[in-house]
């Protein structure tokens with residue numbers, strides 16, 4: 132009898148698990164249902180480009196119905212309201228309930244606000260194509276308003292958090308600002324582009340010489356960095372920093388960190404700081420019929436430190452889970468997850484980037500790093516296109 136596989140989320144991990152299971156099991160062996168809150172698979176590593184209007188939405192959001200066409204995968208566009216791994220039940224926002232023989236939890240992460248008063252209510256985030264569109268529209272509206280009123284707050288853009296998300300976003304905004312400001316007759320020099328970072332430096336995952344390179348590149352395009360200064364409170368458009376200074380910005384994007392999806396913590400799965408604990412097969416440590424991939428899981432590397440919540444790891448976990456679902460349902464032997472680190476690539480706008488490549492962390496900067504970043508996106512897109520045309 133056909134087994135029921137339910138996959139929660141169609142980000143990197145969920146999408147690749149769905150398509151990979153079809154390499155091993157046909158529809159008579161497994162009925163696969165994928166639930167996603169958006170009708171698209173979103174390339175979140177490219178959202179900063181959409182947020183700056185540099186690419187079209189189609190470039191970062193691929194319709195799932197098209198991807199799954201002819202693949203015998205049931206697609207449900209709905210939000211997961213809750214799921215219980217003891218009752219083996221998933222409740223969706225459309226009122227339906229799903230049951231399963233095997234579950235894949237690939238629900239990604241949520242923005243972390245760290246309990247900072249007023250932050251969530253008064254900031255935008257960059258977690259989806261909708262968020263990115265909202266950021267671009269908002270910036271354009273504020274610049275248009277500034278052209279009329281010369282209210283400095285409208286020409287102040289603040290990014291909170293100097294990790295990869297914040298830095299890639301600020302670099303992209305810096306690049307489009309001359310054209311965008313020019314469209315409204317505003318001198319781009321009048322637009323303040325600020326990035327505030329709690330830690331002593333931006334991009335702490337990179338070596339110092341690349342951080343310096345990134346800082347110089349962005350400063351040359353008008354970005355001002357405020358490092359060692361946590362955001363402590365936000366009220367309306369007033370952002371307080373730890374040293375007492377107040378920034379008045381009508382555009383404030385919070386990129387200060389991510390945390391496990393709260394639904395995972397509430398599901399009955401064993402968790403470690405909000406992320407599900409898994410064994411070497413990416414199977415929940417508490418529920419053997421549940422596999423957890425991407426940012427929803429915590430996977431410890433050989434040095435005992437958790438892997439960072441990145442797209443490349445989610446992708447690799449999803450592929451592995453496609454096979455292990457088959458092994459679970461057909462009583463075959465599991466394969467261990469082993470992560471391949473292809474490095475860290477930080478774009479600094481359209482024409483500049485810094486990166487560490489491969490397991491040896493070879494540093495790269497400028498055009499070669501930019502091309503690597505571009506290539507990594509193309510590689511991902513061609514990989515899923517190839518998988519979708521070949522599978523099943």
Ligand code: NAD
Pocket residue numbers: 176245247291292293294295296297299327328329330334335360361362363386387388389439440441442475476477478
């Ligand atoms: P992050 O956690 O990596 O960075 C958030 C930054 O915000 C940190 O530097 C932190 O010190 C700062 N911060 C926290 N609280 C603050 C406060 N109160 N005031 C000011 N600053 C504060 O988050 P991210 O950049 O969204 O990245 C999340 C994950 O996604 C990471 O694992 C990252 O590697 C990955 N990612 C990768 C890429 C890429 O590979 N190009 C791009 C984006 C994200």
